[in-house]
Amino acid sequence: MFCLSTVRQATMTHMSESQKSDVSKREEATLAFWKEHQIFEKSVQKPAPLGEYVFYDGPPFATGLPHYGHILASVVKDAVPRYFTMRGYSVPRVWGWDCHGLPIENIVEKELGFKHKKDILEIGVAKFNELCRSKVFTYADEWKKVIPRIGRWADMEKPYFTMSRDFMESVWWAFKQIYDKGLVYEDYRSMHICPRCETTLSQSEVAEGYKDVKDLAVTAKFKVKNPEKLGLSGDVYVLAWTTTPWTLPGNVALAVGADIRYAAFQLSNPIESTREEGGASNEIIYGPMLICAQERVNDLVIAHKKVHTKTFSGLDLVGLEYEPLFDSYSSDANLKNKENGWKVYAADFVTTEDGTGVVHIAPAFGSDDMALGKKENLPFVQHVGMDGIIRPEVKELAGLSVKPIDDVQSTDVAVIKYLAEKGRLFSKEKYEHSYPHCWRCDTPLINYATSSWFVRIEDQKSALLKNAAPINWSPEHIKEGRWGKWLEGARDWSISRQRFWASVIPIWVCEKCKAKRVFGSAAELEEASGKKRLLLRRHFRPNSSRRVWTKRAHGFTTSTCSPHPSLEKTHSRM
Ligand SMILES: [Zn+2]
Ligand SMILES: [Zn+2]
Incomplete structure (x- = not known):
C-alpha cells in the first residue's frame, strides 16, 4: 500500500511529476479520487447495521515530525477501522493532538537555553506556558500532509486538543470518577526522578530510558564503635558495597541478613609482609579486622593473604554502632530519630549475590531503604535536592551534581577520593549495569524520596x-x-509531574486538616471559588482570601482551615 519512499516523496514538494514513480502517481490519483468523492466521510455515514465501532486514538505530538514508528502504528490504526467498516459498523475517526508535557517543555527550555527548573520559575510560569502553547503545532502541517498521503483515513479537520478546556475538563471528570472510587492517593516514597526536569516519572517512562552504562562501585569501611559486642577489640570495620557512591553522605544505617553468616577477618598488609628485615623475620603483619558475609570473602579478597578470626550470624551484628562516614548530619543535635542512626539492623532484602552481604541504607534514595527507615524510625537525611545538587550541609561535596550529564562519574570519583583520604575506602571498581535515563532529556535518573499522586493499579x-x-x-x-x-508486574501509577505545561490535578487540600475537595468540572470550581471563566492552568491563582493554589504543580489548597464550608462534605466523611 505504501513504502517509505512514497512518504519521503510526499514531503518533498519540489519533486516534479516526471520524477515520480508509477506507484506514486497511482496512489496520488486514488487519494485525489477519495478526496473528491468524500469516500471517507461516506464510509462513516453509510448505513451501519451493526452500529458504531469505537476507535480511541492516542494522539501524537506535533512538535516532532512523523517518523517510521508513527507510520507503522498509523497503518494498523487505519486497517482495523476499515475492516470493521466493511463488516457493517460505522467507525468515526477523530484526529487528536497531544499538546502537553515534557516534550514541549523541553523544546522551549532548549530554545531559551535553560538548564534548570528554576530558570522557568524566574521568567514565570505564565510566560513559560504561553511559549509552550506557541510551539504546540510546529509540525502540524507536515502531519497533515503525511497522514493522508499514506492512505490513512482520519478527520484531521476537526481534531481534539489535549490542551483545550473541554479536554482538560474531561480529564478532571475522569479523575474525579476514579478519586470517588478511592483509587487515588498521595504518597511520599522513593521513586525515579529526573534531576534536570525536577520531576517524578511513571514506571513506563522510566522503563523507556534504560541504557547500559559504566558506573563506579565502591566498598566502604564503616568503623565499629562497640566491637566488644562481638568479643573483638581494636579497629573493626564493617564492609558495605554500593553502586551509587553519591548516596553515602545520606547513609544512616547498615542492613544485614538475619540468617546470613558473617566472618571477621584480617588481611596481610602487602608492603609489610614482603619486607624481610635482614632475613631475620618474615613475620606477616595483618591489618584491621574486617567484617562481611562469609560467602563473599573470597570474591572480595583476591590479592591478599588473610586470616579468619570468627564467624557470626547476622543477628549477632544487629546493634553494632559505627562512625558515620560524613559528619554533616550526625553532628546535628536537632536531627529527628538521631538516636537510632548509624547502627546495624536486620532486613530481609539483604542477599549475598553481590557486594558484601551488608547493605548501606540511605532512606531518601531507595524504596527498601525507605521501608527500613520507617520500620526502625531511622533519621531521614536527604543530602541532595530534587535538582540533583548536593546540599551545603555536606561541606566536602556541596554544590556538586550527583549525576552530571557530561561526566556522570565525577561526583562518585569525588566521594571515592574523600573515602580514601579518610581511610574508609576498601576498594573501588568499574561496574557495568543497565541504568535508567530521562526519556526526554537523557539525564541519568536518580532514586529519590518525594511526594506524588498515584492511581491504585495493584488493587485492580x-x-x-x-x-x-x-x-x-x-x-x-x-x-x-x-x-x-x-500487566502482571504493573505497579501503582504515578500520575503527577512537578512541572508546568499540563492539566492541573483538580484538588483543594486544606493545609491544616488535610481535608480534600476534588472538582470534576470547571463549573464546580467556579462555584466553589466564586470566580468565573477560570483558566484551568498551573499559573492561575484565584485572588481569594481563603483559597490559593499551592506551589505544587499537582494541586491547590485552601489557605485556612475554618470556616471552609465548601469542604464540609469531605470533612464529614473523615
Ligand atoms: Zn529530564
Ligand atoms: Zn480543614
Missing part, C-alpha cells in the same frame, strides 16, 4: 487481567509475553 490487577484475557494479539506471543508480563 485481577480485574485488569480478566479484561485483558479476551484481547487478540498479533503476534500472539505479545499477549503472555511483553504485554502480559508488564
